[in-house]
Amino acid sequence: MIQNIYRLLIELTNGKWTSALLRRFSRSTVSTFIIPSFAKVYRINQDEMAKTIDQYPTLHDLFIRKLKPGARISDQSLDAVVSPVDAVIENIGTISETSEMTVKGKIYSVEEMLGDTDSLKKYLNGTFMIFYLSPTHYHRIHSPVNGFVQKQWTLGRKSYPVNKLGLKYGIRTLAKNYRMITEVKTDFGHVSIVKVGAMFVNSIEATHEGMELKKGKEMAYFSFGSTVVLLFEKGIFELDSLIQTPHEIKVGEKIGVFKKIAK
Numbered sequence: 045m046i047q048n049i050y051r052l053l054i055e056l057t058n059g060k061w062t063s064a065l066l067r068r069f070s071r072s073t074v075s076t077f078i079i080p081s082f083a084k085v086y087r088i089n090q091d092e093m094a095k096t097i098d099q100y101p102t103l104h105d106l107f108i109r110k111l112k113p114g115a116r117i118s119d120q121s122l123d124a125v126v127s128p129v130d131a132v133i134e135n136i137g138t139i140s141e142t143s144e145m146t147v148k149g150k151i152y153s154v155e156e157m158l159g160d161t162d163s164l165k166k167y168l169n170g171t172f173m174i175f176y177l178s179p180t181h182y183h184r185i186h187s188p189v190n191g192f193v194q195k196q197w198t199l200g201r202k203s204y205p206v207n208k209l210g211l212k213y214g215i216r217t218l219a220k221n222y223r224m225i226t227e228v229k230t231d232f233g234h235v236s237i238v239k240v241g242a243m244f245v246n247s248i249e250a251t252h253e254g255m256e257l258k259k260g261k262e263m264a265y266f267s268f269g270s271t272v273v274l275l276f277e278k279g280i281f282e283l284d285s286l287i288q289t290p291h292e293i294k295v296g297e298k299i300g301v302f303k304k305i306a307k
Contacts, residue, residue: 075103118260118296130182131175133291170278187257191230232302233280242270
């Protein structure tokens with residue numbers, strides 16, 4: 045019974061009132077009493093958490109929990125690209141010349157996702173990867189690469205579910221939801237890190253300081269389960285041959301390599 049209640053809460057769309065109520069509840073100390081059962085239902089790994097379960101004052105604090113030092117180690121090879129999140133890699137593909145990508149049988153416009161024609165051009169015929177975070181996952185986002193932030197912007201107003209059903213039946217969720225886009229210039233070319241909100245408007249918080257990003261270092265967090273989309277400039281990225289979809293992965297694990305240094 046309790047599992048069904050939690051699942052229903054997760055699947056609720058972001059209506060004005062339901063969103064406000066859920067946001068308020070998750071950040072209230074009233075939510076404290078469901079933390080132990082929530083952790084049990086979603087099989088949250090308590091051994092790696094920086095705090096014990098009884099030290100989180102609200103459900104929101106549990107969502108954005110930090111891990112013990114050394115719980116995630118990033119591949120620091122010069123050409124390695126690593127996972128920015130604990131997640132399931134749901135889709136991998138090529139961005140078409142017309143800026144389209146196909147996810148769960150639906151076509152999404154990368155141009156609409158980015159909302160920036162100038163930024164779009166470099167990603168045509170490049171690679172996209174979609175990482176889905178469930179309530180089970182660690183919700184902090186780490187940089188997948190070394191580089192410098194060229195631009196960071198936000199788009200969208202509401203946020204609807206971006207799980208498997210949301211991607212399959214939602215209305216352009218990846219391109220319409222509230223999202224924060226960070227475009228990074230690396231020694232090999234450009235990478236865009238698109239952080240897509242799942243529930244609660246403005247549910248993404250940037251935590252990095254300055255313009256330089258270090259591979260494996262925290263850069264933001266989600267307040268609820270959500271999705272990260274990585275976009276790679278044409279010709280710069282080669283996927284690791286061991287990765288097939290769906291593929292469970294953790295922060296810092298290698299997802300592929302850069303192919304060459306940009307001129």
